[in-house]
Amino acid sequence: MIQAAIELVAEKGFAGLVLAEVGARAGYSATLPVHYYKTKETLIMMTAQRILDDYNQLLWERLKGVAGLKAIRIFVRTYLQFAIENPKTRRAYFMITSEAAVDNSLRESVAGLAQTAIKALASRIRDAQDAGEVEPMVDPDVFGALIFAWLRGAVSLWAVDPSIDLERMAVGIEGTIVRALRSSGVTKDGSSEGL
Numbered sequence: 001m002i003q004a005a006i007e008l009v010a011e012k013g014f015a016g017l018v019l020a021e022v023g024a025r026a027g028y029s030a031t032l033p034v035h036y037y038k039t040k041e042t043l044i045m046m047t048a049q050r051i052l053d054d055y056n057q058l059l060w061e062r063l064k065g066v067a068g069l070k071a072i073r074i075f076v077r078t079y080l081q082f083a084i085e086n087p088k089t090r091r092a093y094f095m096i097t098s099e100a101a102v103d104n105s106l107r108e109s110v111a112g113l114a115q116t117a118i119k120a121l122a123s124r125i126r127d128a129q130d131a132g133e134v135e136p137m138v139d140p141d142v143f144g145a146l147i148f149a150w151l152r153g154a155v156s157l158w159a160v161d162p163s164i165d166l167e168r169m170a171v172g173i174e175g176t177i178v179r180a181l182r183s184s185g186v187t188k189d190g191s192s193e194g195l
Helices: 001-010 017-025 032-037 041-061 068-085 085-100 103-130 140-162 165-184
Strands: none
Touching: 001 017, 001 041, 001 085, 017 032, 017 041, 032 041, 041 068, 041 085, 041 103, 068 085, 068 103, 068 140, 068 165, 085 103, 085 140, 103 140, 140 165
Protein backbone atom coordinates (compact mmCIF):
# COMPACT_ATOMS: atom_id res chain seq x y z
CA MET A 1 0.00 0.00 0.00
CA ILE A 2 2.93 2.33 0.61
CA GLN A 3 3.98 2.08 -3.05
CA ALA A 4 0.42 2.95 -4.08
CA ALA A 5 0.51 5.94 -1.73
CA ILE A 6 3.83 7.09 -3.22
CA GLU A 7 2.37 6.93 -6.73
CA LEU A 8 -0.84 8.74 -5.77
CA VAL A 9 0.92 11.49 -3.81
CA ALA A 10 3.32 12.01 -6.73
CA GLU A 11 0.38 12.25 -9.13
CA LYS A 12 -2.20 14.15 -7.06
CA GLY A 13 -0.42 15.68 -4.09
CA PHE A 14 -1.41 15.41 -0.46
CA ALA A 15 -4.86 16.91 -0.93
CA GLY A 16 -5.67 14.44 -3.71
CA LEU A 17 -4.76 11.37 -1.66
CA VAL A 18 -7.79 9.31 -0.66
CA LEU A 19 -7.31 6.23 1.52
CA ALA A 20 -9.87 4.20 -0.43
CA GLU A 21 -8.01 4.94 -3.67
CA VAL A 22 -4.75 3.76 -2.08
CA GLY A 23 -6.37 0.40 -1.30
CA ALA A 24 -7.76 0.08 -4.81
CA ARG A 25 -4.44 1.05 -6.44
CA ALA A 26 -2.63 -1.52 -4.29
CA GLY A 27 -5.12 -4.22 -5.32
CA TYR A 28 -6.85 -4.46 -1.94
CA SER A 29 -10.22 -3.39 -0.63
CA ALA A 30 -10.94 0.30 -0.32
CA THR A 31 -11.32 -0.03 3.46
CA LEU A 32 -8.01 -1.79 4.18
CA PRO A 33 -5.91 1.41 4.37
CA VAL A 34 -8.33 2.83 6.96
CA HIS A 35 -7.95 -0.37 9.01
CA TYR A 36 -4.12 -0.24 8.92
CA TYR A 37 -3.40 3.47 8.98
CA LYS A 38 -6.56 5.05 10.44
CA THR A 39 -5.78 8.51 9.01
CA LYS A 40 -4.32 10.00 5.88
CA GLU A 41 -1.65 11.72 7.97
CA THR A 42 -0.47 8.41 9.43
CA LEU A 43 -0.23 6.89 5.96
CA ILE A 44 1.65 9.95 4.72
CA MET A 45 4.20 9.73 7.54
CA MET A 46 4.64 5.99 6.96
CA THR A 47 5.16 6.78 3.27
CA ALA A 48 7.77 9.43 4.05
CA GLN A 49 9.53 7.05 6.43
CA ARG A 50 9.57 4.31 3.78
CA ILE A 51 11.07 6.68 1.21
CA LEU A 52 13.77 7.66 3.69
CA ASP A 53 14.42 4.04 4.64
CA ASP A 54 14.97 3.15 0.97
CA TYR A 55 17.26 6.16 0.50
CA ASN A 56 19.16 5.49 3.74
CA GLN A 57 19.75 1.86 2.82
CA LEU A 58 21.36 2.97 -0.44
CA LEU A 59 23.32 5.74 1.30
CA TRP A 60 24.70 3.53 4.08
CA GLU A 61 25.75 0.89 1.56
CA ARG A 62 27.73 3.56 -0.31
CA LEU A 63 29.19 5.03 2.88
CA LYS A 64 30.39 1.72 4.31
CA GLY A 65 34.03 2.15 5.26
CA VAL A 66 34.17 5.73 3.94
CA ALA A 67 34.91 8.76 6.11
CA GLY A 68 35.83 12.40 5.91
CA LEU A 69 35.29 14.62 2.91
CA LYS A 70 34.73 11.62 0.64
CA ALA A 71 31.73 10.64 2.78
CA ILE A 72 30.26 14.13 2.42
CA ARG A 73 30.69 13.94 -1.35
CA ILE A 74 28.96 10.55 -1.40
CA PHE A 75 26.11 11.93 0.71
CA VAL A 76 25.60 14.83 -1.71
CA ARG A 77 25.88 12.68 -4.83
CA THR A 78 23.60 9.94 -3.46
CA TYR A 79 20.90 12.42 -2.44
CA LEU A 80 20.73 13.84 -5.95
CA GLN A 81 21.19 10.51 -7.76
CA PHE A 82 18.36 8.97 -5.73
CA ALA A 83 16.09 11.74 -7.01
CA ILE A 84 17.19 11.17 -10.60
CA GLU A 85 16.76 7.40 -10.38
CA ASN A 86 13.44 7.56 -8.46
CA PRO A 87 11.62 10.64 -9.77
CA LYS A 88 8.13 9.55 -8.67
CA THR A 89 9.38 8.73 -5.18
CA ARG A 90 11.23 12.04 -4.85
CA ARG A 91 8.22 13.95 -6.16
CA ALA A 92 6.05 12.27 -3.52
CA TYR A 93 8.57 13.16 -0.81
CA PHE A 94 8.69 16.74 -2.10
CA MET A 95 4.89 16.92 -1.91
CA ILE A 96 4.92 15.57 1.66
CA THR A 97 7.60 17.98 2.87
CA SER A 98 5.81 20.88 1.18
CA GLU A 99 2.55 19.96 2.88
CA ALA A 100 4.32 19.88 6.26
CA ALA A 101 4.87 23.64 5.95
CA VAL A 102 1.10 24.19 6.30
CA ASP A 103 -0.10 21.04 8.08
CA ASN A 104 0.67 21.01 11.79
CA SER A 105 0.00 17.27 12.04
CA LEU A 106 2.93 16.59 9.69
CA ARG A 107 5.30 19.43 10.59
CA GLU A 108 6.97 17.93 13.66
CA SER A 109 7.55 14.52 12.09
CA VAL A 110 8.90 15.91 8.81
CA ALA A 111 11.13 18.36 10.70
CA GLY A 112 12.46 15.41 12.72
CA LEU A 113 13.35 13.56 9.53
CA ALA A 114 15.21 16.63 8.26
CA GLN A 115 17.06 17.04 11.56
CA THR A 116 18.28 13.44 11.32
CA ALA A 117 19.84 14.16 7.92
CA ILE A 118 21.35 17.45 9.11
CA LYS A 119 22.90 15.75 12.15
CA ALA A 120 24.35 13.01 9.93
CA LEU A 121 25.95 15.63 7.69
CA ALA A 122 27.30 17.56 10.69
CA SER A 123 28.82 14.36 12.04
CA ARG A 124 30.54 13.70 8.69
CA ILE A 125 31.86 17.26 8.65
CA ARG A 126 33.30 16.77 12.15
CA ASP A 127 34.97 13.56 10.97
CA ALA A 128 36.47 15.46 8.04
CA GLN A 129 37.70 18.17 10.41
CA ASP A 130 39.33 15.53 12.60
CA ALA A 131 41.06 14.14 9.50
CA GLY A 132 42.32 17.62 8.59
CA GLU A 133 40.26 17.74 5.37
CA VAL A 134 37.88 20.50 6.44
CA GLU A 135 38.77 23.89 7.87
CA PRO A 136 38.57 23.70 11.70
CA MET A 137 36.66 27.01 11.91
CA VAL A 138 33.74 25.66 9.86
CA ASP A 139 30.64 25.19 12.02
CA PRO A 140 29.50 21.60 11.27
CA ASP A 141 25.93 22.19 12.45
CA VAL A 142 25.42 25.27 10.30
CA PHE A 143 27.12 23.69 7.28
CA GLY A 144 25.12 20.47 7.73
CA ALA A 145 21.92 22.52 7.56
CA LEU A 146 23.20 24.55 4.60
CA ILE A 147 24.14 21.45 2.62
CA PHE A 148 20.82 19.77 3.33
CA ALA A 149 18.87 22.92 2.42
CA TRP A 150 20.80 23.21 -0.84
CA LEU A 151 20.15 19.59 -1.74
CA ARG A 152 16.48 19.74 -0.84
CA GLY A 153 16.12 23.02 -2.72
CA ALA A 154 17.75 21.60 -5.84
CA VAL A 155 15.47 18.57 -5.82
CA SER A 156 12.41 20.75 -5.13
CA LEU A 157 13.28 22.98 -8.08
CA TRP A 158 13.78 19.90 -10.26
CA ALA A 159 10.41 18.47 -9.09
CA VAL A 160 8.72 21.64 -10.35
CA ASP A 161 10.81 21.91 -13.52
CA PRO A 162 12.17 18.53 -14.70
CA SER A 163 13.94 20.22 -17.62
CA ILE A 164 16.63 21.32 -15.15
CA ASP A 165 19.72 19.16 -15.54
CA LEU A 166 19.98 17.75 -12.02
CA GLU A 167 23.03 15.64 -12.88
CA ARG A 168 24.93 18.74 -13.97
CA MET A 169 23.67 20.61 -10.95
CA ALA A 170 24.93 17.76 -8.73
CA VAL A 171 28.47 18.23 -10.01
CA GLY A 172 28.33 21.96 -9.34
CA ILE A 173 26.82 21.57 -5.87
CA GLU A 174 29.33 18.92 -4.87
CA GLY A 175 32.30 20.98 -6.03
CA THR A 176 31.06 24.15 -4.36
CA ILE A 177 30.43 22.37 -1.06
CA VAL A 178 33.90 20.83 -1.07
CA ARG A 179 35.53 24.21 -1.81
CA ALA A 180 33.49 25.91 0.91
CA LEU A 181 34.37 23.28 3.51
CA ARG A 182 38.07 23.45 2.63
CA SER A 183 38.17 27.24 2.86
CA SER A 184 36.57 29.37 5.52
CA GLY A 185 32.78 29.71 5.37
CA VAL A 186 30.58 30.12 8.42
CA THR A 187 32.65 30.07 11.59
CA LYS A 188 31.83 28.52 14.93
CA ASP A 189 31.14 31.97 16.44
CA GLY A 190 28.41 32.53 13.82
CA SER A 191 30.25 35.12 11.73
CA SER A 192 31.00 34.85 8.04
CA GLU A 193 34.66 35.22 7.19
CA GLY A 194 35.51 37.40 4.26
CA LEU A 195 32.28 39.43 4.31
